[in-house]
Ligand SMILES: Nc1nc2c(ncn2[C@@H]2O[C@H](COP(=O)(O)OP(=O)(O)OP(=O)(O)O)[C@@H](O)[C@H]2O)c(=O)[nH]1
C-alpha cells in the first residue's frame with residue numbers, strides 16, 4: 001500500500017447516517033462511492049475489510065441485513081463517503097420491500113451528482129445473474145460509471161476463479177458504463193483489498 005492510500009484507509013472512518021428514504025440523505029458535500037449487489041454478496045464485509053475495521057458496516061448471515069443506505073465518512077474532515085446499499089434480488093423479500101428498494105435505489109443512483117462510481121459486487125461462486133444485468137443496464141442508461149467486483153474468492157478453487165473471471169469479463173464488455181477491468185476479492189482472506197483501495201481512490205479523484 002502506498003503512503004497516501006495507507007494514511008487514508010487507516011485514518012478516521014465514521015458512520016455518518018442511515019437513510020431509509022431519500023429525504024434523509026446527507027447533504028452532498030463530498031464525493032461518494034457506493035457498494036451495490038445482491039443480498040448476501042458481501043457488501044458490508046468488503047467495506048469493513050476496505051477500511052480495516054471489524055464491524056463498522058453490519059455484516060450478517062441473514063440476507064437482507066442492510067435495508068437502508070448507510071453513509072460512512074472517510075477522513076476527518078471527510079474526504080469522501082462510502083455508501084453501503086441494501087442488497088437486491090433477495091428471493092424471500094416481500095413485494096412491498098422490493099418496490100421500496102427500487103424507488104430508493106433508482107432515485108439515489110439517478111439523482112446523486114456527487115456519486116462518482118458504483119462498485120457492483122458479484123459472488124464469484126455464481127457470476128453475473130439476470131438481476132445483476134438489470135442493475136447494470138440501469139446504470140448504463142443513467143450513465144453512472146461502475147466497476148464489477150468479484151467477492152468471496154476464498155470459497156472457490158483457482159481454476160473456477162479463472163473461469164468466472166473470463167465469463168464476467170465477456171459479459172461486462174457488453175455494458176457501456178462498466179469499467180473494463182475486474183476487482184477480485186476476498187473479505188475473509190483480505191485478498192485484493194489493496195487494489196480495491198486504489199480503485200476507490202481513483203474513482204474519488206475522477
Ligand atoms: N468466506 C467468505 N464469506 C464472506 C466473505 N464476505 C462476506 N462473507 C459472508 O457472507 C455473508 C454476507 O455478508 P454481508 O457482508 O453481510 O453481505 P451483504 O451484501 O452486506 O448482505 P445484505 O446487507 O443482506 O445485502 C456473511 O455471513 C459474511 O461473513 C468472503 O470474502 N469470504
Ligand SMILES: [Mg+2]
Nearest residue numbers: 043044065066
Ligand atoms: Mg449489508
